[in-house]
Amino acid sequence: MSELLRKNFHDELEAIKHGIVRMAGRVSEAIPRGTEAFLSADLNGAQALIEDDDILDAMSIELEERCYEVLALQQPMAGDLRAIMTALWLNAEIERSGDLMSNIAKTTRRVYGTDIDPRVRGLLMRMSEEAARLFRLSIDAYIEGDTGLAAALDDMDDRLDELNAETILAVFEAHREREIELNVGVQLALVCRYYERIGDHAVNIGERVRYMVDGWMPEQDGAARAASRREPNIGVFDLDTDG
Amino acid sequence: MIAVAIVATAAALAVALWFERARVRAVRQVDQMAASLRDDVGVRSDSMNSALDRLERAAQDRATAPQVDAAEARRYRASLSSITLGVVLVDQEGRRVFDNPYAAAFLAGRHGDAVVGDTVDQLTTEALVSGATAVQEVQLFGPPRKTLHVIANPIVDGDQHLGVVVLIDDVTEQERLDAIRRDFVANISHELRTPIGAISLLAETLADEPDPAVASSLANRLSSEAHRLTGTIDDLLQLSRIEHGADDDFVPVVIQQVIARAVDRVRAAADQRDVEIGVQLPERELVVRGDDLQLTSAIANLVDNGIKYTNAAEGVLSVRARDAGEHIEIVVQDNGIGIPPKDRDRIFERFYRVDRGRSRSSGGTGLGLAIVRHVLVNHGGRISVDSTEGDGTTFTIELPALGGVQDQPEPTLPEASNRPEPHRKPKGGQS
Numbered sequence: 288m289s290e291l292l293r294k295n296f297h298d299e300l301e302a303i304k305h306g307i308v309r310m311a312g313r314v315s316e317a318i319p320r321g322t323e324a325f326l327s328a329d330l331n332g333a334q335a336l337i338e339d340d341d342i343l344d345a346m347s348i349e350l351e352e353r354c355y356e357v358l359a360l361q362q363p364m365a366g367d368l369r370a371i372m373t374a375l376w377l378n379a380e381i382e383r384s385g386d387l388m389s390n391i392a393k394t395t396r397r398v399y400g401t402d403i404d405p406r407v408r409g410l411l412m413r414m415s416e417e418a419a420r421l422f423r424l425s426i427d428a429y430i431e432g433d434t435g436l437a438a439a440l441d442d443m444d445d446r447l448d449e450l451n452a453e454t455i456l457a458v459f460e461a462h463r464e465r466e467i468e469l470n471v472g473v474q475l476a477l478v479c480r481y482y483e484r485i486g487d488h489a490v491n492i493g494e495r496v497r498y499m500v501d502g503w504m505p506e507q508d509g510a511a512r513a514a515s516r517r518e519p520n521i522g523v524f525d526l527d528t529d530g
Numbered sequence: 531m532i533a534v535a536i537v538a539t540a541a542a543l544a545v546a547l548w549f550e551r552a553r554v555r556a557v558r559q560v561d562q563m564a565a566s567l568r569d570d571v572g573v574r575s576d577s578m579n580s581a582l583d584r585l586e587r588a589a590q591d592r593a594t595a596p597q598v599d600a601a602e603a604r605r606y607r608a609s610l611s612s613i614t615l616g617v618v619l620v621d622q623e624g625r626r627v628f629d630n631p632y633a634a635a636f637l638a639g640r641h642g643d644a645v646v647g648d649t650v651d652q653l654t655t656e657a658l659v660s661g662a663t664a665v666q667e668v669q670l671f672g673p674p675r676k677t678l679h680v681i682a683n684p685i686v687d688g689d690q691h692l693g694v695v696v697l698i699d700d701v702t703e704q705e706r707l708d709a710i711r712r713d714f715v716a717n718i719s720h721e722l723r724t725p726i727g728a729i730s731l732l733a734e735t736l737a738d739e740p741d742p743a744v745a746s747s748l749a750n751r752l753s754s755e756a757h758r759l760t761g762t763i764d765d766l767l768q769l770s771r772i773e774h775g776a777d778d779d780f781v782p783v784v785i786q787q788v789i790a791r792a793v794d795r796v797r798a799a800a801d802q803r804d805v806e807i808g809v810q811l812p813e814r815e816l817v818v819r820g821d822d823l824q825l826t827s828a829i830a831n832l833v834d835n836g837i838k839y840t841n842a843a844e845g846v847l848s849v850r851a852r853d854a855g856e857h858i859e860i861v862v863q864d865n866g867i868g869i870p871p872k873d874r875d876r877i878f879e880r881f882y883r884v885d886r887g888r889s890r891s892s893g894g895t896g897l898g899l900a901i902v903r904h905v906l907v908n909h910g911g912r913i914s915v916d917s918t919e920g921d922g923t924t925f926t927i928e929l930p931a932l933g934g935v936q937d938q939p940e941p942t943l944p945e946a947s948n949r950p951e952p953h954r955k956p957k958g959g960q961s
Contacts, residue, residue, distance in 0.1 A: 309648050312641050312648070405920035408919040
């Protein structure tokens with residue numbers, strides 16, 4: 288590859304990475320913004336967030352096409368190929384996270400005019416903060432190629448899972464105390480689920496970052512177990528020789 | 531007007547810098563062309579060589595002359611790099627030709643900052659296409675929260691469009707102060723006009739009321755509204771006195787006594803709402819230098835606030851104090867409804883209400899926490915708040931310790947009055 292073509296190719300890779308960071312920036316902002324709109328029943332704020340999600344969708348399509356173009360024209364290999372594939376995966380994870388915040392904005396309309404129990408409000412705020420923190424850390428891991436941070440996200444997500452369980456219990460409690468209607472309770476439980484899913488997407492981003500940096504894939508462990516079950520001797524032999 | 535002046539100045543500096551760079555680049559190109567032609571032509575033509583010599587000399591002359599201007603350009607660059615305002619210069623082709631470090635932090639930033647980079651690109655395109663100024667406010671939720679104004683201004687030289695200069699201005703503090711001013715005017719109108727309106731209507735109804743029982747009820751309500759108005763004015767006057775108060779009369783004050791008096795003052799309100807107040811104080815006296823009445827008022831306001839917003843069913847309010855070395859720490863903790871994060875920084879403003887709908891049912895004038903803050907500023911102390919909605923609120927006060935009276939049997943030592951007024955200086959934090 289000539290010097291000029293190589294420069295253009297690496298510029299293109301940088302531009303794709305920059306595109307991912309900009310999309311992620313929109314989602315990082317959408318999480319606290321959507322939560323504030325939801326908790327303060329701000330219909331205009333919710334509407335603005337729903338409309339902004341369309342911009343994120345457009346950015347996602349543009350980035351995806353750019354990745355295909357680079358794959359088709361430059362035929363990257365090894366680390367460069369993994370970088371493009373990671374960008375494609377991250378694109379989907381980020382776009383979906385944006386959709387989840389858009390769902391929370393839509394829920395603002397569905398529960399408009401109802402009072403949410405202060406304890407549930409507090410827990411939802413904590414879920415939002417935790418989801419935003421995980422999401423930002425996953426993007427930090429991507430930008431810096433930090434596999435240690437990327438691998439830690441799975442364990443960090445446990446806190447959000449615990450908060451999810453705690454909040455859903457508080458929602459049931461509030462319904463039992465007749466503080467909220469059943470349909471509002473269902474909507475609140477869905478909001479919990481949306482935050483929890485954002486945490487899962489952050490974990491997925493971390494896994495893809497590990498793939499980008501050192502080629503590790505989360506499915507490899509399962510695939511190795513399946514191979515070991517098919518041919519147990521091979522697995523035992525491998526373990527023995529390693530040991 | 532200031533924004534326009536900034537735009538004009540930045541645009542002028544940026545254009546000058548840009549032209550200078552373009553000129554130096556052109557001179558270098560001419561120089562390189564001359565050298566290249568000489569290599570190609572060799573020594574076959576004296577006249578051509580002579581012409582090339584002249585061209586090279588001219589290029590060198592021009593290259594020497596702009597060195598003065600290059601120094602000027604460096605000054606422009608240094609000036610633009612030193613300002614706390616983002617400046618981005620884009621040529622007519624949409625290529626970014628200059629950005630100062632303040633802008634670069636956003637353009638190469640991550641998370642919320644990346645959104646600003648997006649906005650810069652979007653406004654640049656708009657300004658290039660329309661030839662008109664494009665402006666957008668960007669709210670970043672962070673943390674920390676920020677408000678930025680991004681302005682893209684076309685650069686025009688006569689009929690020629692040279693590009694766009696984009697400015698990124700952080701107006702967070704300005705917006706915060708604007709919000710305080712705006713809300714203060716709205717809130718004081720609400721707090722004063724509501725009882726006055728009620729008094730006026732009640733007086734009109736009372737004048738035509740023939741039934742003595744109804745008239746008596748109306749008179750009671752009239753009295754209640756007047757009492758509420760008096761309370762607001764009393765609190766305003768107290769706040770004014772505290773704001774203008776000096777520490778000349780400060781004396782050693784025992785915190786245990788202050789807390790006991792404050793709790794006694796609000797005991798009736800706590801009983802009425804069935805709130806239990808638990809007080810935990812150390813045996814060793816905690817002493818600060820201050821105004822007894824002001825400190826009692828501050829603690830009473832905090833405890834009263836806790837009573838109003840604590841959980842009615844199982845209301846527990848805790849008041850604790852301890853010696854934390856250089857300062858005395860007082861904690862007032864309730865298990866009430868809590869304070870939403872967006873309101874936490876604003877609850878110490880005068881008349882600020884987290885939930886205006888609840889303000890009348892909970893009573894109070896909306897000045898309690900403002901009084902607390904001013905008392906602490908007067909005493910060189912500080913207050914912080916930690917709250918989760920549904921779990922309650924904890925206010926923590928820190929006051930400079932004077933030392934226990936057991937350790938310091940004569941607290942009114944002569945040197946105490948000669949101290950360089952450390953108590954007037956707030957330690958920072960809430961303000």
